[in-house]
Amino acid sequence: MKHEQPKSGRPGETSQWPRWEGPAESRPSGYLPGEANIFADDPQQQVHRGKGPKGYRRADSRIEEDVNERLTQDPFIDPTDIVVSVKDGVVTLQGHVASRADKRRAENCALDVHGVSDCLNSLRIKPERH
Structure with a gap:
């Protein structure tokens, strides 16, 4: 062959x-x-x-880029009001989403990225307009 x-x-x-x-x-x-x-x-x-060489830690900038990409590609979340930041592998999500389900889904997107050690989900639910 x-x-x-x-x-x-x-x-x-x-x-x-x-x-x-x-x-x-x-x-x-x-x-x-x-x-x-x-x-x-x-x-x-x-x-x-998933194991890295001794002392290896993925760069926060790469983690942030991957989390943003995951949120962008997710067909069920509108990420236009989400701000992502990363420090020492800990992702912080801030901003607004439409529902509790979107809040959980955004957090799961972040936690699924290689190198993320934790996610501080500070997303708020947008108030419903009547």
Whole structure:
């Protein structure tokens, strides 16, 4: 099997890269021998995922960018009145959202970002207009 470009699909799908079946010395980097699968769904094969090198901490600016991107991409939240700030991995959300569900969803978006250690959710619910 020759080195191929990824097949169509979402990044991280197991079908994206074929398993290398050629001689080990000609295996491109990124391929693992035999049945090992870097995109495995089995938690037993992902025991080190998310661990960083000793002393590594993700930069607050990268965390802030990712939280803003998550909020922007979420189809159920209007983030136009949300302000995101990050200090030492702790995300602070300020501003207004339409409902309690949106407040919880925004917090969950922040907590799902790699490098976030906590989220201080100071979002307020917009008063209903009659």
